[in-house]
Amino acid sequence: MSQPIITLITDFGSADHYVAAMKGVILGITPRARIVDITHDVAPFAIAQGAYLLAQTYAHFPKHSIHVAVVDPGVGSERRAIALEAAGQTFIGPDNGIFSFITSREKHKARLITNEKYFHHPVSRTFHGRDIFAPSAAHLAAGASFSSLGKRIRDFVTLDLSAPQVLHTDHFGNIITNLRAADLETHASLTIAGVAITEKAENYAQMQQGKLYLIEGSSGYLEISMHQASAAGKIAAAAGMPVEIKSQPRSRKPVTKAE
Amino acid sequence: MSQPIITLITDFGSADHYVAAMKGVILGITPRARIVDITHDVAPFAIAQGAYLLAQTYAHFPKHSIHVAVVDPGVGSERRAIALEAAGQTFIGPDNGIFSFITSREKHKARLITNEKYFHHPVSRTFHGRDIFAPSAAHLAAGASFSSLGKRIRDFVTLDLSAPQVLHTDHFGNIITNLRAADLETHASLTIAGVAITEKAENYAQMQQGKLYLIEGSSGYLEISMHQASAAGKIAAAAGMPVEIKSQPRSRKPVTKAE
């Protein structure tokens, strides 16, 4: 590909020089790389949130895209650097579970990143985004082989996201859960932070002001939303909170399961 | 053009994956597109503010640029998707008035966007930025004709911005009105939120600390500013507030009109 795509997702914010330093390093190695920011506003050290946001994005990018994910509280410790091949794309980052959604969904191959020829020297103890992850991605974009990064591994860290929970609350205050519409019986409700949400909507325009609704979000997950207002603000929901599913029959007759 | 320019302006913020999903969809269709962010920090659902910010930007971009504007409280309802050709450029977004400044200033042709061949499928009910607007723009950038988007229309929604008002308050606290310098007599003052501003300045360095000044901003509109301080903070001004023009003679003699 003439203009390889490298995306960046970090918890670095956008007020410092950190993201730009990564971009400079990439462009120094691969001047034709196209760099796309996913976001740099993952909450500091919030690995699961970064994992969710990356999971919502990568499938929209073309084959051969390289995604660099740096939410990395363990930088400088013994935590490993890893790379994945999955879904025809490559993923680069710390071995702390940030690729959990991808490895649970997609066929994948994992390797350690240990090839110091690709690193930016001297390697700092606190900024592997600049010194290890970005330059390794740039060398892949320039044509280096996946296998040249380091040895094949089959053990890597994954997050346990099986329990129903809040994955993220977005800019509009939508509360995104890890449940699918099909997980919910027709008359069941979700309970978050003690508040039960029963009403369902198909789009925001259907919603009455001031009420909470269940809606199938653009991600395919069940979300809790309000009409032009913040559901997350109303019920003080935050990433990581548990979600409870309650059967809630409308009559005393047994509820018929949705197909 | 070898590298078509697509700009994005939304109220999506930059902490979620929404903007990146749009970029991925665009690059999947038109790998050579150059994507430029105008801003993603339009206040949620603030159509008039988005309209103003787009109006201040498009004229600085080259001919053939394609601008995608998504401030879209009516997503999923019956509101239509439209495209405009104006000023040698193309504009893509919801039919809710976000192009009002452009249609009032520039010769234009409008079309509906209904050609599902260009959409990202399945089309969600809540994220037309990703599923309709971004991919339609990308297909135009790849060479699709404007007329292939959908049928010609002459009716579209416009905002009424004729009354003197605050259009926007910026990062520095400058209060931007929809008045031109020529709208103001020599000795007239503007009143916003009960505060009359009479003093005029030609640049920030001329201003005394702590005082409010009228200044012709870089947009050509009259702005209210302070020396290294926030005028919007001082008088609690916000987008949409009415602005009153008052004649304010300096003597009892009749004021001579400015030429």
Next chain:
Amino acid sequence: MSQPIITLITDFGSADHYVAAMKGVILGITPRARIVDITHDVAPFAIAQGAYLLAQTYAHFPKHSIHVAVVDPGVGSERRAIALEAAGQTFIGPDNGIFSFITSREKHKARLITNEKYFHHPVSRTFHGRDIFAPSAAHLAAGASFSSLGKRIRDFVTLDLSAPQVLHTDHFGNIITNLRAADLETHASLTIAGVAITEKAENYAQMQQGKLYLIEGSSGYLEISMHQASAAGKIAAAAGMPVEIKSQPRSRKPVTKAE
């Protein structure tokens, strides 16, 4: 170079149209320019902070990169516009000290920017980022010679950053000083805002929760950090605060100087 790199660092924020207007002007002059944001979140008018952030970034970019720095409280006054050649790169901005780290570190040549052929007309009194700095950079990227910008100068404004001080507090709450690790004796401590910091760490994982540590940051400067918490929040440190170095012997025997 086929795709010249132009970086932007400003205090414009990202909620307005200002940065996008600069990008539009650049792409109108040099359609192949690759524009990279360093940050637009320099604190308003904070020249020293902008100078620090630029100083941490430029060396990671390839030769021939052009850096446009606009933290410009004196816009529209008599302050001059200047350009520097240093480190094989070019720097464009107001003559207010924003290039102080670069001129103190690198061999350099300075010129005034007075060639109105390169400006965006009409030149506003309040937005030289769009009207002077961005288009001058774009003309250089398109092949204009450095000497065509204006006459050679040897006098330009520099900031006095010799006193030990806080340069910046970052997104994670790390407090970045202008001291090097070598500036500190083995048993010496730093005092900021009345708080002495003595403990040293080599990476974040070594740190105990709740304690302040001295660490050599990725910039090479001494920083004060905490384990997954904000050091700047804990001791209310801010850019510009003085830093005191205190000898702090662990015993009554004289301290041996570190090599």
